[in-house]
Amino acid sequence: MASSHFHSSLSLLFLVAFCFLHHHQVYAEEQVLKFKLNADILQESIVRHVNEHPHAGWKAAMNPSFSNYSVSQFKHILGVKQSPEKDLKSTPVLSHPKSLKLPKSFDAREAWPQCITIGTILDQGHCGSCWAFAAVESLSDRFCIHYNMNISLSVNDLLACCGFMCGDGCDGGYPISAWRYFVRHGVVTAECDPYFDTDGCSHPGCEPAYNTPKCVRHCVDKNQIWRKSKHYGVNAYRIKKDPYDIMAEVYKNGPVEVDFTVYEDFAHYKSGVYKHITGDELGGHAVKLIGWGTSDDGEDYWLLANQWNRGWGDDGYFKIKRGTNECGIEEDVVAGLPSPRNIAREASI
Numbered sequence: 001m002a003s004s005h006f007h008s009s010l011s012l013l014f015l016v017a018f019c020f021l022h023h024h025q026v027y028a029e030e031q032v033l034k035f036k037l038n039a040d041i042l043q044e045s046i047v048r049h050v051n052e053h054p055h056a057g058w059k060a061a062m063n064p065s066f067s068n069y070s071v072s073q074f075k076h077i078l079g080v081k082q083s084p085e086k087d088l089k090s091t092p093v094l095s096h097p098k099s100l101k102l103p104k105s106f107d108a109r110e111a112w113p114q115c116i117t118i119g120t121i122l123d124q125g126h127c128g129s130c131w132a133f134a135a136v137e138s139l140s141d142r143f144c145i146h147y148n149m150n151i152s153l154s155v156n157d158l159l160a161c162c163g164f165m166c167g168d169g170c171d172g173g174y175p176i177s178a179w180r181y182f183v184r185h186g187v188v189t190a191e192c193d194p195y196f197d198t199d200g201c202s203h204p205g206c207e208p209a210y211n212t213p214k215c216v217r218h219c220v221d222k223n224q225i226w227r228k229s230k231h232y233g234v235n236a237y238r239i240k241k242d243p244y245d246i247m248a249e250v251y252k253n254g255p256v257e258v259d260f261t262v263y264e265d266f267a268h269y270k271s272g273v274y275k276h277i278t279g280d281e282l283g284g285h286a287v288k289l290i291g292w293g294t295s296d297d298g299e300d301y302w303l304l305a306n307q308w309n310r311g312w313g314d315d316g317y318f319k320i321k322r323g324t325n326e327c328g329i330e331e332d333v334v335a336g337l338p339s340p341r342n343i344a345r346e347a348s349i
Contacts, residue, residue, distance in 0.1 A: 037072040041267050049278045050265055057299055057321075058272030065312040066267055071282070074267055077308075078283030079128025079172035080259040083332075088238070091176055091334075095240040096248035105293035106247070107303060108141065108255050115144035117152055118255065118290060121316030122195075123309040124155075127170035127212070132158045133307040134257040134286040135178035135334075136187060139233060141288075143338045145254040152190040153231060159195075161185070161215035169212030175257050175286050179336040182233030186342070192219035192229040232339035239333040243323050246333050247292055256335040258304070259286040260320070260327040269313050273301040274320045276327055289333070292322055302329060 042062045050060035066074060109119045117140040124133050132155050140153045159169050162181045167173030181187070193216075217226050239249045239256065249256055264279025273295050291303035301319040310316040320326050 037075075038070050041066050041069045041071050041074040041264070043264070043268075046265050046268050046279055050268065053277055056272070056275075056277050057295070057297065058274045058319075059270045060265065060268035061270035063268060063270070063312045065308050069267075071264075073126065075282050076128050076171075077124060077126065077130065078262050078285045079130045079167075079170070080284030080286050081131075081167050081172045081174055082284070083174045083176055087174065087176055092235075092237045093240055094237045094249065095242070095245045096252070098244065100248050100251070102244070102247050102251055105291070106251060107291040107293075108250065109290065111251075112141075112145050112254070114148070114150070115141055116150050117141050117144060118305075120152070121305060121310050122155075122307045124307045127159070128172045129155060129159050129170055130286040130307060131167070131173040131175045131259070132162075132178055134259075134288045135175060135182070137288045137305070137307070138255045138257050138335060139179075139182055139187070139231075139338060142254040142335075143231060146338050147340065147343060149343070151231065154188045154190045154193040155195045156190075156193045156213055157188045158182075160213040161217065163215070171212070175259055175332065175334050176236060176238065178257075179233060179236035179334055182231075182336060183236055183339075186230030186232040188219065188226060188229040189224075189231070191221065192224050192226065194220065228342065230342055232341045233336040234339045236334070236336040239335065241325070241330050241333075243330060246289070246330060249333070249335060250289060250291065253335065253337065255288045255290045255305075256333050257286055258289045258302075258329055258333050259284050260329040260331075262327070269318050271314045272319065273297075273299045274318055274326075293319075295319070 047060040047062060050056050112118060117137065122133060122137065124130055136153045136155045136158055140151060143149045143151055158178055158181055162177065166177040166181060219226055219229060239245055262282050262285045263276045264282060265277050266274065288305045289302055290305055292301065293303060294300050300322040302322045303317065303319055305317055306313060320329055325331060
């Protein structure tokens with residue numbers, strides 16, 4: 001009897017010790033995570049690691065754009081949410097006939113030099129609105145390419161007015177839903193509903209408070225009418241994961257929206273052909289793909305425009321390894337064609 005009592009006491013002691021240690025381990029892990037999230041996103045050690053790596057293929061730097069950002073703030077601007085499976089299944093997947101002879105390198109800025117928006121680098125600020133920026137920028141480019149119209153469309157309209165159908169505004173959204181919004185509701189011009197106000201602030205890009213703007217459905221310029229300022233998409237589709245299909249789509253129809261997994265080292269990108277070298281996974285980011293090529297070292301790459309202003313990366317642009325689905329860059333390519341709806345009215349004014 002005494003023996004069983006001893007064993008049960010021992011078991012209880014082990015259980016208490018285990019719970020105590022487990023609690024402290026969880027607490028310690030939480031503290032480490034908290035410390036990590038509050039740390040600066042830019043680290044000299046990452047810059048050194050990349051720049052001393054013999055096969056990196058790219059150069060890292062302490063990008064001034066993120067000099068005041070913590071890891072947590074940087075994570076917040078990576079605003080791509082995983083699209084619901086049903087949305088992906090209900091979206092047509094486009095492929096292109098292999099008969100098209102594609103050039104070895106291509107840059108949409110050179111192919112359509114009359115289109116100002118293709119070479120414009122924007123700034124999403126502190127808002128997790130990359131999913132909206134890459135979509136609106138690509139559609140703006142396509143209006144110029146297909147209808148010879150130089151217009152900048154409104155990120156703010158999409159961000160504020162798409163609501164839960166697109167996700168959570170500044171807390172992230174679904175790229176394919178942005179293109180569906182263009183088809184159903186259209187998007188006004190940036191002149192009608194700008195992302196930043198005249199002081200360059202009060203909208204989501206300014207402060208790290210990350211509030212999604214309210215949907216007002218009125219143009220800031222009282223002479224413009226919201227409904228008449230709308231520009232629409234004809235359709236929303238995904239592009240087959242094959243690099244050839246992605247290249248053919250950009251070559252024929254213009255820039256597309258892509259998203260990929262971002263690691264800590266990407267914040268430090270300066271030049272060259274990026275591939276993940278070091279650091280933790282931080283989230284998903286959407287950008288505009290505008291071309292492709294091959295580096296002097298023989299590395300195939302995609303050419304992309306980011307929306308972190310020109311202080312980041314290679315004057316706001318970056319290259320990433322092509323053909324190996326680096327960081328998932330070839331997995332989720334979305335686009336749509338611009339619609340002539342409302343355009344006839346503009347032309348006749």
